[in-house]
Each structure stands twice: as C-alpha cells, then as structure tokens.
Amino acid sequence: MKRLLLAALLALSALSSPALAVQPDEVLPDPALENRARTISQELRCLVCQNQSIDDSNAPLARDLRLLVRDRLKAGDSDDKVMEYVTDRYGDYVLLRPPFKATTLVLWIGPFAVLLLGAAGTFLFLRGRRGVAAGADTAPLSTDERRRLDALLRKDD
Amino acid sequence: MRRLLYLLPFLLFLGVGIAFYLGFERDPRDIPSALIDKPAPTFDLPAIPGQMVQGQPAQGQPGGGGLSSARLAGDVTLVNVFASWCIPCKAEHPVITRLSREQGVTVYGINYKDKPEDALTWLSRNGNPYAAIGADQDGRVSIDWGVYGVPESYLIDRKGRIRFKHVGPLTPQVVEEQILPMVKHLRQG
Amino acid sequence: MIPELGHYALVLALFVALVQSVPPLVGAATRNGAWMNVAVPAAIAQMLLVLLSYAALTWAHVVSDFSVLNVVQNSHSAKPMLYKVSGVWGNHEGSMMLWIVMLTIFGAAVAVFGRNLPPTLKARVLAVQGLIGVGFLLFILITSNPFIRVIPAPIDGNDLNPLLQDPGLAFHPPFLYAGYVGFSMAFSFAVAALIEGRVDPAWARWVRPWTLAAWSTLTMGIAMGSWWAYYELGWGGWWYWDPVENASFMPWLAGTALLHSAIVVEKRDALKSWTILLAIVTFSLSLMGTFLVRSGILTSVHAFAVDPKRGIFILVLLAIATGGSLLLYSLRAPTLKAGGLFAPISREGALVLNNLLLSTATATVFIGTLYPLFLDIMKLGKVSVGAPFFNATFVPVAIPMVIAMVVGPYLSWKRADLGAALTRLWVAGVAVVAAVAITAYVKAGSGPLLALVGIGLAAWAFVGSLVEFADRIALFRTSFRNSWNRAVHLPRSAWGMTIAHACVGLSILGMTGTSAWQTESITAMKPGDRASVAGYEFQFDSVGLVDGPNFKAERGTFTVTKDGQRIATLEPERRSYSTTRMTTTESAIHTTVFSDLYVALGDPTQNGTAWIVRIYHHPLVPWIWIGGVGMMLGGLVSLTDRRFRIGAPERRRTAGKTGGKSAPLPAE
Known part of the structure; x- marks a missing residue:
C-alpha cells in the first residue's frame, strides 16, 4: 500500500509541472545573442528533470544553467566555448547530442x-x-x- | 548460412531482452561526475551573512570567514553541499556530524541557494559540524562543482583534487564502506 | 459488490482465454473441427467478460466508490463526469484494462467477421490472440489489479493528475491502445501463418485491413498526444523525442512499413517472409513501448508509476511473445516459397525501398532511445540522447522516404520506366520550385536552409500525390464528367493512398513552418500592457478569477489586433487544482489557416501585479495535425475498399499471379 502510494506520487511528480521554462528576466536584450542562447539551451540536458533540455525545463538548476549560458555569451564566449564550459563541469552527459567518440x-x-x-x-x-x-x-x-x-x-x- | 540469417532477428531480440533485464539493476538517475581526479574548482565564497565563527562575526574575519579553494589543500577533506530547505540534508546531518566530530574527517560546507536566516536557524538547531561554510547564494560556484541536486558530497585529496563524489544523503554504510577507507588510503598516498 | 463482480469477470475471462487458445491449437494440429470451433464462442465470451469487468471499474469511478483503491488514487468526487470516465484509463491499472478491452474486441471481430477464413488459420489466429489475452490478464490480476479495496474507505480521492483532465488527453489513450493492440492482429496472423507454414496473397488480404485499422488509430493517437503537448504544456512544442513518444513512434514506423509490404504480398506474392517478420516486429515494438513506459527502465517526463515487478512481468511476456515468435520464424520462414519476380525499378522495388527506409528510421529511433541503457549496462558511462540527435539522424532518412513516396505510385508492377514516371511528375517539380522560390522571397533568408528543403518536400508530397491521382482519373485529358466517373470508380484504397500521402505533405508543411519561423515574446505583463509578435498586437486587458468544478483559475483576457483590426479575444487560464495542489496552464489559441496565435498565462511576478505572459506565433502549425487526421482518414477510406469488405479472397485469381507471367493485374 505504502509502496503503491509512493509509486503514485512518483508518477505525479514525473507528470507535473508544465514546462514554462524561459522567464522574462532571463531574456537577453540582444536578439541575436538570445537566439544563440536558446539554441545552446536546447542542446543541454536538464540534469534533474531527465530527458528535457534546460530550455524546456522549469527546474531551478535549469534556470541557473540558462543564466550561466547567457552570462558566458555576454562575456564573449563562442558557442563551442559555452558548451565546453558546461561539459567541463557536468561531463558529456549534459549533451543531448552526444559527441562522436569511441x-x-x-x-x-x-x-x-x-x-x-x-x-x-x-x-x-x-x-x-x-x-x-x-x-x-x-x-x-x-x-x-x-x-x-x-x-x-x-x-x- | 541462409538459416542463420533467419535466426538473426531472434538473436538480436535476445540481446535486447538481456539488456532490458540487466537494466533493472541500474539507476537511470545516477549521473557520474566529470570532475573525478580533477582539481577542485577555484572559488572564494563568503560566510553566511550573520554567521558567527568562534564568537566573532564571520564576515569581519580575515578571508571573510567563508570557504575558498585555498583551504581545501593540505589534508583529505570532505566538501558537503547542503541547504536548509533540503529534506535529505537533515537525514544525513547526524552522519556528517559523526564524520566530523568522531571519525576525524574535516568537513567543509557549501550552503546552496539558501536564505541566510534559514541556514543559520537550521545550523543552530541541528548543530554545525562544518570547519567552515561558504554561502553560495546564486548557486554559481556549485555549478563549477557539477552539483545537480543537494545534498552532494565530494572527497578532496591532499593536493586538492576531487577523488570521490556521492549524490544524495550520506548514510553510515557509504561512510564505512567507501569514504573512510578512501580517506585512509588518500592520507597514506 | 460491483467491483467484486468486475474482478470475478476478469478471472473468468482468463480461463475463457485459455479455452480460446489451447483446444483450438490442438484442434488445428489434429484437424479436429469441433476443437477448433471452440475459439469463436470463446473469443466472444472473453470480450463480453472483459467488457463487463471494465464496465464495473467505470461504474466505481463514476459513482466515486472510494472503497476502491484505484478510484481513491485517481479520482475525486468533484471531478467532472467526462474525466471520471476517462480517468478509468488515466492510470496504470485502468489503462491495462483498456488494453485488454481492445485486445478482446479485435479478437471477437475476427471471430465474427472472419467467416471466410480457412478454419485452421482462423482457429490459430484466435488461439494466438487468446494467448496474448492470457498473458495480459495474468499481468493485470497479479501485478495491477484495479479492484483492490481500501478499508476504511477515505472520504474523498486524490484526484486525477490535472494534466490528464483535458479533452485532448482524455481520448488520446484509447486511440493509442487501439493502435498498439490492433497490431496484435497482424502478429497473430503472422504466427498462425508460420504455424501453418503458408503465406499467400489471401493471407495478406486478411492482414491488411487489420493493420490499416491499427495504423489509422495509432496515427490519430500520436497526433492527439502531440496536439495535447502543444497546447497544454504552455509553449507550443509538439514533439520532444522523449522515450515515451518514441515508444509510440517505433510501432508506427514499423507498422507503416508493414502496411506497404503487405501490399506486395497481396499483389505480387513476394516479400512474404519479410512481411511476416515486420508483423512480429511491429507488435513487439508495441509491447516494448508498454514495457518501457511502465518499467521505469528509461527516464521520461511522462512515465507511468514505476514498479519493477510489473516491469519484470511485461519483460517475461515480451520474451515469450517476441522470442517465441522469432524462434518460430527462424524455423519456418526459410520454408516459405519466394514469390513473384520483379525488376528493381518497379512498384515492388519502390515498396522495397520504402521498407528499407522505414526500417532504417525505426532502427534509428530504436538505437537512439535505447543507447543510454545499452551503454550503461556495459558500464561504458552515461550518455544522453535527445532531440538534437534525432533531428540530425532521422531527418536525413525521412527526406528520401518522402521523395520516393511520390514516385512509387507512378511505377507499374513488375517493371517500370523511372524516366517516364518522373516526366509525368513535372507539375509536382514545378510546384516544388515555385514553393521554394516563394518561401525564399517572402522569408528573405530567415530561418535555416533546411526550412526550404522542408517546404520543397511538403510541396512535392502534396502536389505529387494529387497529380498522380489526377493522372489516374485522366483529369484535363478527358471530359470532366469522364474524370469524375473514373474517380468514383477508383478503388477506395487508391483514394486512401492519395489522401494519406498528400497529408504527409501537409504535416511536413506544418512541422517546417513552426520549427523555422516561430516567433515569441516572453515578458512580464500587467493588465493594460501591450506586446507585439509577428505583426500582431496583444493587449492584456484584465485578469479575472474563475471557479471550476475542482480548480480555481486566473483567466487573462487578451485582445489581439492587427493593423488596428480586431482579430480575436484570447482567454488563457492558469488553473490551480486544490486536491493535487498542481498548477496547469490552459493556453488560448487562435487558429487561422496560416498560423496559430498562442497565449499562455504564467506565474504572477513576485510583487503580484504582473504575470509572466508567453505569446507565440506558430506559422503553419495547425497543418501538422490536419495532416495527421488526414492520414488517419486516408487509412479509414482505404479500409472501406470493397476487397476488404468482401474479405473472401479469390484464390483462383491469385494462382495466376505466382507464375511470373504477365497476367493482367489491377492498376493499383
């Protein structure tokens, strides 16, 4: 019984939260830069929510990562550099398009x-x-x- | 030869079926750290605003009284990422306390995205086992550590490299079977 | 009392399913007519018992009998009646009940409509259906019993997940399951044919309608799921390549291949062992989808309650059904005689190409979905495979598929002239060039290059399919009346093909449009604020509070204008469900022929005076689902073909085809 309830709870949490991801205060004023940020965000996995990109997820960590991506872009990093910055910390696991390797x-x-x-x-x-x-x-x-x-x-x- | 070709779908399915069976034993939510055997990130976090260290306001002390990467080198230490709003953190708190007070491991804390007053209340209620605490209010330093969910714990060797990571609450079992042997080994090496 | 009745009926159905399987199999082997005939009444009885059981569960939900655990967990007395009924299948146990209901309906349909089937084939098909029923009835009774009582009964229930309280999602599962389960018919026919050791055009003619029916409903189910995600998740995504979506997409792809290869078996008596294999694979992929969704072996945003015991059980079922049938295949398939001969450039050749590409597409989705699992169990690390991977690998396979889809119907059976076919397609070629040129001019280089490819493909598929149809009825080459007559007398399957193929083009149009040229505005807005998206002005008029039956909502009112002209009033809601304490967004959408205007009301900002408002302009997006519905209709139209209705195949006619002589064949 307890296990069933737990399972039900799990199911709920899995289905919950309509993805209202990107918040207004995150959006960069420069549309070109924002566009790059969105493209990068779609390639990065939200680690806590599983199988969603950080662009689709409203998890706090996803938001932090979106902000991080934008900060790196504002600092003048290239797209590849930003990706590298994130993979240095979270590994290839965050890449929704896995890198080509053995x-x-x-x-x-x-x-x-x-x-x-x-x-x-x-x-x-x-x-x-x-x-x-x-x-x-x-x-x-x-x-x-x-x-x-x-x-x-x-x-x- | 031709018969073998017709057997191929069955063999493929056999492989997939075995993979499914073995798949039950793994935890899809367990994510490896990219930082194992790499130097711990460079950071300098202030103390929790209002925190007292040895009876003095922490923020007035040299180095801000918080936690910086410089402090991590020298001895084998455990860095624990926690928050007052995190329920499993409370569950692991006695384990951390024992590790710090009885088992002789220096434990540093990173207070993750917490309200200062909440964090201080939490520490005064549950005790403070941390040798020093850095407040990571925007979570940016934790991202450098590759944190994706609190609590997380990292074992740092004497050269300041990350050697082990545990996600989720520390249990006595994890401490006994993984952390303490590793600490012993790292201290010798 | 009534839940116990349902439970009892379910147990009884299990025994009836056993009776439906074992005696007929023995009877077919020993040519014992009486034993074989047991299958027919058993299949009908099994259906009636399962329906009774399902009705009992529905009754418990409808009257909110909170002494039943399943009702407690998934219902609430204040829930609207529609969702009390749909809530029955909105949870794991109930959805398995719906599964078995579909299965037994299909089984009974064979029993009733399959009068013309050879008795041994019919007995074996029903027996295999019965065995699948045994497996799933055991699964429900042992691991997922929906009739468990709680004592003492709570006063009220936990309510159904609010995301499921939506008309779109309410009817998505029945279509999806009808599709999944419908493929069990093809599977049963395949296994029965393997036991019989014989596959002939008549066999294909029986299999095709069932496959068509399953394929049509699955198409609808997937389209509805995608549409639901689009309007309910609040930002207009329509496909995420999530494992659960992929789990439904793989059987669809394999089923599409099956649909086409069965044509070759029917018309030309070729590709027999391949078609059998596809039938097994398609249903196996359906089973695998069920396994993936319910075992928790892969993580997904919308997985069911995870319970390893259930996972193991379905895995065992999968092993028996798929493993057993593939083993049987490896023994029997080599003995199947190869059939009709054909040149590579021919209708058969085109359908072989179609199967090659669809199989590759299926394999691509399969590899991508399961690769993280494979890598992990081999202890080679963790990897994420998401939308960017699938877009990069699936699209290159899909493009030649769509190109070939248009050319194929122009090729004649046995041997064809590709050059002549392409010449006849000049109109479609012109349409492609025109569409690409207009798009490039209007959009002036915005959007990726792939968007132009997409537009070109859409034009090719849509116009090419229609041109082929026009060609067939000799439109403009003879009097209109004459063409009309020809059209009326064309087989329904030709109509169906044209509709479905043309609608593939429409869907591609929608997918391309919204992916390439979607524009958005995500801002914090106060009543009185204005936002401008894609030339439309959105005025945020007000926010009001609305009381729903089991929720409270904030309803925003937006007036949309363009060039001063009032276009629409949009009223998106943000609902809070009190029992589950969840919030959902009910986006408001204004659909025109060319685009959707989409407004979603998000959370209030911290000081509470403004709301986060997401406004999107999704060009051409409605065509995705119009195309999806059209594909389903194409399938259904094809299903009304006379050949299928008669059902009785003329073996006499097919005998002439196998000889490789060019006996006159029907045009289609």
Whole structure:
C-alpha cells in the first residue's frame, strides 16, 4: 500500500509541472545573442528533470544553467566555448547530442550501418529477383511461340 | 548460412531482452561526475551573512570567514553541499556530524541557494559540524562543482583534487564502506 | 459488490482465454473441427467478460466508490463526469484494462467477421490472440489489479493528475491502445501463418485491413498526444523525442512499413517472409513501448508509476511473445516459397525501398532511445540522447522516404520506366520550385536552409500525390464528367493512398513552418500592457478569477489586433487544482489557416501585479495535425475498399499471379 502510494506520487511528480521554462528576466536584450542562447539551451540536458533540455525545463538548476549560458555569451564566449564550459563541469552527459567518440560510435554509425547493410541486402535481394526474372523472360521460346513470332515479324516486313 | 540469417532477428531480440533485464539493476538517475581526479574548482565564497565563527562575526574575519579553494589543500577533506530547505540534508546531518566530530574527517560546507536566516536557524538547531561554510547564494560556484541536486558530497585529496563524489544523503554504510577507507588510503598516498 | 463482480469477470475471462487458445491449437494440429470451433464462442465470451469487468471499474469511478483503491488514487468526487470516465484509463491499472478491452474486441471481430477464413488459420489466429489475452490478464490480476479495496474507505480521492483532465488527453489513450493492440492482429496472423507454414496473397488480404485499422488509430493517437503537448504544456512544442513518444513512434514506423509490404504480398506474392517478420516486429515494438513506459527502465517526463515487478512481468511476456515468435520464424520462414519476380525499378522495388527506409528510421529511433541503457549496462558511462540527435539522424532518412513516396505510385508492377514516371511528375517539380522560390522571397533568408528543403518536400508530397491521382482519373485529358466517373470508380484504397500521402505533405508543411519561423515574446505583463509578435498586437486587458468544478483559475483576457483590426479575444487560464495542489496552464489559441496565435498565462511576478505572459506565433502549425487526421482518414477510406469488405479472397485469381507471367493485374 505504502509502496503503491509512493509509486503514485512518483508518477505525479514525473507528470507535473508544465514546462514554462524561459522567464522574462532571463531574456537577453540582444536578439541575436538570445537566439544563440536558446539554441545552446536546447542542446543541454536538464540534469534533474531527465530527458528535457534546460530550455524546456522549469527546474531551478535549469534556470541557473540558462543564466550561466547567457552570462558566458555576454562575456564573449563562442558557442563551442559555452558548451565546453558546461561539459567541463557536468561531463558529456549534459549533451543531448552526444559527441562522436569511441563509446558513441555505435550510436552515430548505427543508423547508417543499418541503412547500408539494408541497402546491400536489398540490392542482393533485388538482383536475385531480377536475375530470375530475366532468366525466365529469356527462356528459350517454345516452337509454337517461335512460329508465331516469326509470323508477326514477317507481317511487319 | 541462409538459416542463420533467419535466426538473426531472434538473436538480436535476445540481446535486447538481456539488456532490458540487466537494466533493472541500474539507476537511470545516477549521473557520474566529470570532475573525478580533477582539481577542485577555484572559488572564494563568503560566510553566511550573520554567521558567527568562534564568537566573532564571520564576515569581519580575515578571508571573510567563508570557504575558498585555498583551504581545501593540505589534508583529505570532505566538501558537503547542503541547504536548509533540503529534506535529505537533515537525514544525513547526524552522519556528517559523526564524520566530523568522531571519525576525524574535516568537513567543509557549501550552503546552496539558501536564505541566510534559514541556514543559520537550521545550523543552530541541528548543530554545525562544518570547519567552515561558504554561502553560495546564486548557486554559481556549485555549478563549477557539477552539483545537480543537494545534498552532494565530494572527497578532496591532499593536493586538492576531487577523488570521490556521492549524490544524495550520506548514510553510515557509504561512510564505512567507501569514504573512510578512501580517506585512509588518500592520507597514506 | 460491483467491483467484486468486475474482478470475478476478469478471472473468468482468463480461463475463457485459455479455452480460446489451447483446444483450438490442438484442434488445428489434429484437424479436429469441433476443437477448433471452440475459439469463436470463446473469443466472444472473453470480450463480453472483459467488457463487463471494465464496465464495473467505470461504474466505481463514476459513482466515486472510494472503497476502491484505484478510484481513491485517481479520482475525486468533484471531478467532472467526462474525466471520471476517462480517468478509468488515466492510470496504470485502468489503462491495462483498456488494453485488454481492445485486445478482446479485435479478437471477437475476427471471430465474427472472419467467416471466410480457412478454419485452421482462423482457429490459430484466435488461439494466438487468446494467448496474448492470457498473458495480459495474468499481468493485470497479479501485478495491477484495479479492484483492490481500501478499508476504511477515505472520504474523498486524490484526484486525477490535472494534466490528464483535458479533452485532448482524455481520448488520446484509447486511440493509442487501439493502435498498439490492433497490431496484435497482424502478429497473430503472422504466427498462425508460420504455424501453418503458408503465406499467400489471401493471407495478406486478411492482414491488411487489420493493420490499416491499427495504423489509422495509432496515427490519430500520436497526433492527439502531440496536439495535447502543444497546447497544454504552455509553449507550443509538439514533439520532444522523449522515450515515451518514441515508444509510440517505433510501432508506427514499423507498422507503416508493414502496411506497404503487405501490399506486395497481396499483389505480387513476394516479400512474404519479410512481411511476416515486420508483423512480429511491429507488435513487439508495441509491447516494448508498454514495457518501457511502465518499467521505469528509461527516464521520461511522462512515465507511468514505476514498479519493477510489473516491469519484470511485461519483460517475461515480451520474451515469450517476441522470442517465441522469432524462434518460430527462424524455423519456418526459410520454408516459405519466394514469390513473384520483379525488376528493381518497379512498384515492388519502390515498396522495397520504402521498407528499407522505414526500417532504417525505426532502427534509428530504436538505437537512439535505447543507447543510454545499452551503454550503461556495459558500464561504458552515461550518455544522453535527445532531440538534437534525432533531428540530425532521422531527418536525413525521412527526406528520401518522402521523395520516393511520390514516385512509387507512378511505377507499374513488375517493371517500370523511372524516366517516364518522373516526366509525368513535372507539375509536382514545378510546384516544388515555385514553393521554394516563394518561401525564399517572402522569408528573405530567415530561418535555416533546411526550412526550404522542408517546404520543397511538403510541396512535392502534396502536389505529387494529387497529380498522380489526377493522372489516374485522366483529369484535363478527358471530359470532366469522364474524370469524375473514373474517380468514383477508383478503388477506395487508391483514394486512401492519395489522401494519406498528400497529408504527409501537409504535416511536413506544418512541422517546417513552426520549427523555422516561430516567433515569441516572453515578458512580464500587467493588465493594460501591450506586446507585439509577428505583426500582431496583444493587449492584456484584465485578469479575472474563475471557479471550476475542482480548480480555481486566473483567466487573462487578451485582445489581439492587427493593423488596428480586431482579430480575436484570447482567454488563457492558469488553473490551480486544490486536491493535487498542481498548477496547469490552459493556453488560448487562435487558429487561422496560416498560423496559430498562442497565449499562455504564467506565474504572477513576485510583487503580484504582473504575470509572466508567453505569446507565440506558430506559422503553419495547425497543418501538422490536419495532416495527421488526414492520414488517419486516408487509412479509414482505404479500409472501406470493397476487397476488404468482401474479405473472401479469390484464390483462383491469385494462382495466376505466382507464375511470373504477365497476367493482367489491377492498376493499383
């Protein structure tokens, strides 16, 4: 019973809080800079809320990180520098687009490997289908067919 | 060979199924620290406004009476991030107190996004086991530490490097099985 | 008393499901007609019992019987009646009940409408359905019983999560589950065919309507979920690539592939073992979605109550259903005879390409969703895979898919002339160029380059599909009356295809528009303040207090004007639900053909005089869901095709097709 209630509670907390993320006081006056901030925010994971970017989350930490991102941008950091600043502290885990490295090789290569293997398989399959088809089509004509064909060809002459 | 091809989906599924089964044992909310074996971040935090250290207002003392990275080097220390509004912090408080008073580990506190008066009331009610406390009111220094939820505890070696991180309340078990052996080892090394 | 009746009916349904499975399987193996025939009344009885049980649970919710734990946890006496009814499936136990209701309805439908099925196939299909029922009834009874009582009964309940108290989300789960569960039909047919050791065009003709029905409802379910997220979460996002969303998207992608490969089986008797595999995979992905959502194995913003015991149980079900069927597949599939022959450039070839790309898309979502789990259990560290990853990998697969989607229907079966097909598509080509040029001119370089690609694709899909239809009815090449006649006599499946394909274009249009050119204003506003977004003036008139049945709300009134002309009055709300102590935003949206004006009222500022107001202009966004509904309609129209209604396939006709001779085939 207690466990059920706990589970229910967990469910509630998971579903709660409509994401009213970015607050007016965070928005930078410079639209270009703000735009960059939003783009960066969408790439960074909110660590406490799981599977939401800090741009989507209203968790206090997400807000702190949004402010941090904006501060770094105001200080003149490039986008990459800002990302680096955050990953230095929280690791690659905060990146919603994982960096390409040994442990993410399968992740990044995987879809394309599936496509290539699938394409190779499809190619072999299609060749097989066509191969037989061509073979069937070029099967020697029966004497009856040859006679009719000859008749047709003569008619054209 | 052709038969093997038809067996492939089953084998793939087998792998996925095993992964799902093993997945029950992991905690998806447990996030590793990026700072293990790296030097602790450089910071200088003031004391909690109104805090008294040895009967004197902390803020009047040399160095502001707060906590800075300079203090972390020298001995193996534990840095504990806490807040009065955090319920698990209260649960771990006796464990921290014992660690500091009986088990001989210097514990520093970072007071995370707290109202000064709340923090002071909390400390006077529950006791202050911290050798020094820095008040991180906007949470910026905690971000440098990679804090994502209070309480968090970091073990710092004599050279001021972070060697271990624990997220969530410290329990006697964590102290006995992980922190104390590590402290012993780091003091020798 | 009534909850006990429901509980009892559920237990009885379990035994009936066993009767539906075991004797018919034995009977089919031993050619014992009497044993096989048990399946039909059993399937109907199982449905009636489950319906009775479900009705009992609904009754408990409707009359607010707080001696039932499930009602206590998810209802409140002051909750509006609509949500008392929808609240039944708004929680884990009740949603599993809805699952099983759908399952048994599908099963009974086969029993009733499947008169023309060969008796052994029918018995086996129903038996497999029965076995799935056994699994899930056990699951409900052992781990998720909704009829548990609480003594003493509390005075009132905890209320349903306010986010679920919304018409959009109220009806999202029934559609979603109908889709998930509908794929169980394809699965049962596949397993039955494997047991029979035979797949032929007739088989595909039985499978297709069920798959179409499931696919249509799943499309609707996903669209509704996305629409709900859009207006309820307060800032207009419509797809987050969250694991739970992905869990519904994977069966959709695989199901779309299945829908198309089944056509090849039906028309050309080819791709048989592949289609069987897809049918198994599609339903397995549905099961996996259920597992992912309820096991807590992946973290998600909208996961159900997490209980590892349930997770283990569903995993065991998954292992039996998927593992068993794939093992059976590995044994039986190699014995299936390869069917009709075709050249790579042909309708079949296009559908194979469609399947390749859809499978890749499914794999992409699968890998991305589960990669964090795989990496973690191999102790290789933690990684996050989110929207930016999926956008980077999914879109490149989707683009060729949409391009091919338009060309495919132009290709004839067996062998086709790609050049000729492309020539006939010149109108669509012109449309693409025009759409891209106009967009580039109007938007003058704002928005990413990908936006132009999106607009081009949308035009290609929409115009290309319509052009193909026009071509088919010889529009403008013959008298209008003649064309009309042709259109009327076209098979419904051709209508359905055109509608669905064209609507894919509409959805892409909406997705592109809002992603590329959305504008927003997030400010603290006091009544009397004005804000300007995308050329519209928003005047914040006032805030009033409103009393709802189980909530209190602040309702803001905004007058929207453009160039001095009054456009709309928008009244967004910020609701506080007293029992759950949660706040929700009810955004106010003014929809026009070209865009949505979207206002959400946020928290009051600290001194209480102003509110955080989010105003968005989402260009073209309504088309996402118009397209989604259109796709569903396309599926339904296709479902009314006469071939499916008759159901009885003419085996005689199909026999001629397998020989590889170019016997005349229907155009579609």
